[in-house]
Amino acid sequence: MEVKFLRFVMIKSVYVLAIINIFFTYQLFSSNNEENFLLGTKYGFSVLYTNNFQAVDMRQLPSVWDSIPRTASGSSNGFNVGAFYEYRMTDRTSFLLRGFLNYNIAQIEGTVPEEVISNGLPAEFNVLHKIKSDLSSIKFEPLIRYRLFKEFSLFGGFNAGLRFSQMFEHKKTLLGEQGIFFKDGSQIITGLDKNIEGKLGIQASLVVGFGYDIPVNFNGQYLICPEIMMETGYSDIASRLTWDMNSVRFGISLKYSENPTIKYEIKEIRRNRDSVRIVNIERADIKKEFLEKGRTFITSDTILTEKYRIITNTLNRVDTLFYPTKSVIKDISISERLDNGKVDLSCLKVYAMASDGSIEYPKKELYIEEYHSTNIKPLLNYVFFDESSSKLSSRYNLLNEFKARRFRLEDLSNLSTLDTYYHLLNIIGKRLQVFANATIKVTGYNAGIGEEKENLELSKKRANVIKDYFVNIWKIEPERIMVEWKNLPERASNMNDADGVEENRRVEINSDYWDILSPVIINDTLREVTPSQVRFYNNGGTCYNIDKWSLEVNQSGNSLIIFKGENKMPERLIWRLYEVNQTLPRNESPVTFKVQINDYYGNKIVSKEDTIKITIKTLQEKENGAADDKKIDKYSLILFDFDKSELNKENQKILDFINEKIKKSSKVLIEGFTDRMGDDTYNKNLSKRRAETVASKIKNTKNIIVEGKGENELMYNNELPEGRFYSRTVNITVETEIEK
Template sequence: MIVKVDSLGKVDKNFNIKIEDFVSLNLRPLLTYVFFDSLSSDIPSRYKRLNPNQTESYTNKDLQNLDALETYYHVLNIVGKRMRDYPDATIKITGCNSNIGEERNNKDLSRDRAVNVRDYLRDVWGIEGTRMPIDSRNLPLKATRDDEPGGSEENRRVEITSTDWRITEPVVTIDTLRIISDYDLRFITETKSAVGIKDWKVNASFDGNELVNFKGSGNPKKELDWELNDKTPYYPRTAGNIFYSIQVTDSLGQTLESPKNRLPIEQLTIDRKRLERIQDKEFEYYSLILFDFGKHELHSEHRKVLDFIKERATEKSQIYVRGYTDAMGDDDVNKRLSERRAKSVADRLKLKNAIVEGIGEDMLLYSNDTPEGRFYCRTVQIIIETPVED
């Protein structure tokens, strides 16, 4: 049996798991850098590329329900689409290198990197080369220190710049946000064996994916606690059933498994909430254009986004401003840096009901194994929760 346990320890045997859909406006920054492997000018395979025919049907809808880093891997196509949509716009493509080891003073490599980016935009998206002048240099103008781990990796890049905001502005989509509440669950086990239990296993799964697996030797504990939330691997995202069972093996090697029990999952869709007039709210997620390494000052790009956000909040909105960093450098320094980033944003917003906090590197938004993952961690997120009026 599974029961739900509340914060006071009260047990509820009759409950369902609920998943709720919300309308979400999602604004995420576009990092217009393409990073390269050491001594290579080939565009890495993690960047999404199309053929000319596919560009005809490529729209902003292809970016719906993607997070900031997943969106970033479309950067070449986003820039290509915008350059096609705005034929008066131009960009500059600057190739860089790490300027250490075999890449030192290798401006030919920098140029080859820029040429490959230009050629993709020209050959696939049909953008005239005259609208995309290329340049080459050693280190980027705003280089990451190469004495930091991963610093040289961040400097091996092509930078796409434009004086036209329409080319580099953040990506905005209207998404469906699906939230599962936090549940403190408890398995209640009952086992008997005349010859003794050798080992046991308790398992729960959804749609063929294992959610939790307890196992041990001897008699199982009478109570096994389990936290189900959006951090659970393969957590349910649709209506259905969680199936769970206990399996025991006795001292003679005989294995028995209980019948599979089910825990129903209910989904509150947006249409259902509107039809049944269930109280609803909308979420808006804003991530700022990424901060330079070790910096917290706001740039003009930040201010444009913040002035837009100011107009979106109402008196009934709950607002969270959270600063983040990557894992490079000292933990305490990063904590203070994230606090300064969040405070810079909050001061600009001038919203009385905002909860402002610096997360630092305590919770990394993305893996720091890639340079783009580290860049996208150097951000401030603004979350606005607003009740939907009937």
């Protein structure tokens, strides 16, 4: 095969590939169907079989006087073994860098007529010339991969290799009958053209080809890619000799994808709910209201997503509430029982609940004791967004430039853990001002479902919103903030659960500088209350006509907490004294509470005021007395991955700090918690494993109690993604006696 013909074939192949590319691109953009494809950075290794086609200009060999034909050709087989890295630049294009070992012994044969000795006389016979060279090398191959449709892709690029050997061999053999010899009397001559050597320089080739990624497992994290590549060489193989080589490679690549597009089977979820609507009708012929139940009927709604089919069966009923004609509107005290039965709040009772979650005390009394304390509030480095939105939620405390200049970390001492978290951006902004050499990375993500699926532009906007806040409000230099945007987070929450989908709509802030995201450590007075909750019960009131209701708790005229709402009042309201520390009573004056209800008729109904007794033991009283005192330190570990109990490096640093504070006489209580996602029993065991993992790292004391609370005692509001993350926690309470 002539060299020009081989190059002609390669050039035509490039043209054919270009035409195929245009055709499939047109088909892709003319189709209205969305196609799934696998994304993410990939790693792997390749094994390829190589078929090499070569041609040599025989006239350039010193040992050949003349050659017709002028070119000798041949083929050889080899193989490539190597590894690669693939980085996705856009949804369709990727950059691929491959490094491999290329084994190839090239050999060419050509027949040339030559004058020899036959039976003692000069004669012309054909002589077979064999040329051999070792072309084995280490190659590096940068390629651009362009996805034509689904996972069928076009590759284009080049490779450059460094040869191991200069080996070049040339021998010739007589073809003919016996009695024919070269002029030196032999029939085979080796070691010809010793002035020709294989070149050790860079060997470069142009590469084009096709490949197709085939998922091996369910979510496409592992793949096999069969591929075919064609390459044409553009470097000399030997000195003083025109030797061209073109190759076709066949083989497979085994790949691992860091962040694949997860493909789910459609799962069916069935839900049942009740919908009861009440219609009010005024009648003059009755003296007391009564409820007439309507006919029950069932409706079914189906929502279909790419992951699951949700079927909701609703039991519907429309009841009718008949009430007598109202003639007088007045304020009514709860002490005046209503004859028409509109509202009955006489059963309102107050219970105090112990911190273990299992005991209720009818006696309305709270005992508060003050202790010296160190409190660690960990920072969750995630900022969550509403669906399809890049606007910061109103839950986060956002400052203007004037307030940012006045912001002090010390002002966070009286805030709860979640309220401290809502200052996350301000804490990081302040610390970036203090640690001028620190940098951060802001990465935006989307939920990977519905309108957010593959919406990298939304991920980018979310990340830039965070960066703009640091730059515009906190005056942080833009070059100190690196911004990235991706689809799903690397440690994504469960996409089969609505809570998990909500948690994936976020921005993550990371820094190699520990002080930027380190916990908020507060040395303060701990005010511990027993019992830790007060429950307000409304168990029996038939409150069909409530428009608005409120329950207010006061001390000495100051409001401690207010519960309020519309329509039916809940049967139970909980005042969580351990969670909102700032609402604790500040002195021993009785705490009072009362309920106010406004009904649809204009009545305002106010209950009689009831009281809760308060007893406080202050630090000063303990210091002035002879009683022993103790120091209570409270620490929390967060950012346990979903369904995991292993410690990450941030929690390990917190544990190192805690171990420095623990003495041999210290008593340590370790309590594990989870969020509401998943099975109750499984979550209780998971929380126990988390607590045991932490307990295994505690030093200096053996007085350790380990408990797994599971989701029976949710630490924070699990309607919010940040509340669920903070609930995946282990709380450590360390009690140490203070020596007098």
